[in-house]
Amino acid sequence: MDTLQPSQRTATASTQISLWRGEIMAALARVLDYCPRPQVPHHGRVAVLSAKMASNLRCVDRLDAFYAALIHDIGLLDNTCDPDRYWSPEEQANLPAVRMHPLIGAQLAAEAPGLFSVAPLIMDHHECYDGHGYPRGKGGDEISVGAQVLRFSATCDGVLREQGSPELLPLLDALRSRAASQVCAEIVNTGIEVLGEPGFYAQLSRAEDVDILCQSITHRLATDDLATTDADVTGLLELFAHVTDAHPADKIGHSRRVAHRSVLVAMAMGLPEDVTMKLKWAALVHDVGLVTVPKAILDKPGPLSHEELIQVHTHAVATERFIAPIRGLEEVAAIAAAHGEAFDGSGYPHGLAGNEIPLGARILAVCDTFDALTSHRPYRAARDSSLAIDILIKGSGSLFDPDVVTAAVPVFLITRASDEPAMHALN
Numbered sequence: 520m521d522t523l524q525p526s527q528r529t530a531t532a533s534t535q536i537s538l539w540r541g542e543i544m545a546a547l548a549r550v551l552d553y554c555p556r557p558q559v560p561h562h563g564r565v566a567v568l569s570a571k572m573a574s575n576l577r578c579v580d581r582l583d584a585f586y587a588a589l590i591h592d593i594g595l596l597d598n599t600c601d602p603d604r605y606w607s608p609e610e611q612a613n614l615p616a617v618r619m620h621p622l623i624g625a626q627l628a629a630e631a632p633g634l635f636s637v638a639p640l641i642m643d644h645h646e647c648y649d650g651h652g653y654p655r656g657k658g659g660d661e662i663s664v665g666a667q668v669l670r671f672s673a674t675c676d677g678v679l680r681e682q683g684s685p686e687l688l689p690l691l692d693a694l695r696s697r698a699a700s701q702v703c704a705e706i707v708n709t710g711i712e713v714l715g716e717p718g719f720y721a722q723l724s725r726a727e728d729v730d731i732l733c734q735s736i737t738h739r740l741a742t743d744d745l746a747t748t749d750a751d752v753t754g755l756l757e758l759f760a761h762v763t764d765a766h767p768a769d770k771i772g773h774s775r776r777v778a779h780r781s782v783l784v785a786m787a788m789g790l791p792e793d794v795t796m797k798l799k800w801a802a803l804v805h806d807v808g809l810v811t812v813p814k815a816i817l818d819k820p821g822p823l824s825h826e827e828l829i830q831v832h833t834h835a836v837a838t839e840r841f842i843a844p845i846r847g848l849e850e851v852a853a854i855a856a857a858h859g860e861a862f863d864g865s866g867y868p869h870g871l872a873g874n875e876i877p878l879g880a881r882i883l884a885v886c887d888t889f890d891a892l893t894s895h896r897p898y899r900a901a902r903d904s905s906l907a908i909d910i911l912i913k914g915s916g917s918l919f920d921p922d923v924v925t926a927a928v929p930v931f932l933i934t935r936a937s938d939e940p941a942m943h944a945l946n
């Protein structure tokens with residue numbers, strides 16, 4: 520029997536990839552900023568203001584404040600609050616999904632690699648200095664300075680959006696009165712001071728500049744904060760899968776199941792470990808572009824029209840737009856973007872055929888389709904595994920790469936359809 524030396528094992532066990540955590544977080548913020556509606560850079564703007572306030576206050580870790588702000592509402596994927604009017608803390612706390620979101624967000628951060636210290640800020644970002652916040656009704660100095668910075672910055676963005684104009688003086692007046700009950704006087708004063716710095720607010724209020732500001736903060740604060748192991752990268756990309764898989768109900772767990780099955784199929788095909796790992800990452804993020812597709816289409820309780828289908832197909836390009844800016848994940852973004860291509864060239868977005876389609880994307884297409892077929896839809900019941908496999912075999916050579924289908928069938932036969940516990944066991 521061959522024995523593997525430790526050095527060989529290290530060489531084959533890793534993609535050797537090293538990614539900037541800040542770039543992954545900024546990409547995630549751009550995804551979150553599409554929920555509930557596009558082009559409102561809420562997370563980005565809150566992150567820029569929080570980082571700047573933290574640097575003035577000196578007693579708050581700037582990177583923690585920046586990261587916490589970039590994803591602070593990740594636990595809120597079912598928001599029914601109209602963002603154009605002020606919702607008091609009491610009103611917010613009466614909506615279960617809203618009341619829970621700081622806890623869900625904190626849990627996700629605590630479990631993500633390198634973000635444990637960010638979790639307490641997210642947990643307390645709706646607590647108020649006067650004790651009327653949520654989820655726990657903390658008050659005064661029980662609330663950390665970092666969480667108060669986050670609260671002030673999020674309130675600032677709320678006021679800016681409600682105001683509908685970028686004028687500074689009315690914004691400062693509204694902020695002074697609203698933030699007084701939410702955070703301590705020192706935080707209000709620091710925030711007002713920062714917003715008054717020459718040129719800063721003008722840039723912060725322009726949606727198109729927020730991303731540039733985020734990038735420059737990432738470059739300044741986070742150059743040596745790297746995700747250097749495959750497990751780190753996987754853990755961070757699972758946050759994207761969390762966003763995609765949370766809605767609608769029939770998609771829960773989809774990206775993770777596709778990732779698990781893609782790994783098994785790649786193994787069955789004898790692909791190297793680094794190639795398999797990149798495929799797993801592509802599977803975790805492949806549907807993230809769906810946040811750009813109107814909810815009314817995603818939630819439609821019936822088959823989609825031709826026009827609606829074309830809109831859904833744009834999600835592949837949107838996925839690439841979100842992921843490709845993360846340096847080191849360009850190949851992963853390309854694999855994810857091609858998961859709708861068909862072997863005969865009839866797919867989307869570019870009509871690639873055969874070997875023009877990255878092998879990872881050809882595997883992803885088969886695993887994605889299997890999961891879609893075996894999942895419930897509002898307009899049809901879930902198919903059982905054997906019927907789904909028959910459909911894949913019928914599409915072999917036209918829609919799907921025949922080599923991939925041949926490798927996938929035995930894998931799908933032994934993994935029960937949509938069986939979450941069984942899939943988790945493979946983690």
Ligand SMILES: [Fe+2]
Pocket residue numbers: 591592595620644645
């Ligand atoms: Fe929030």
Ligand SMILES: [Fe+2]
Pocket residue numbers: 773777805806887
């Ligand atoms: Fe999918």
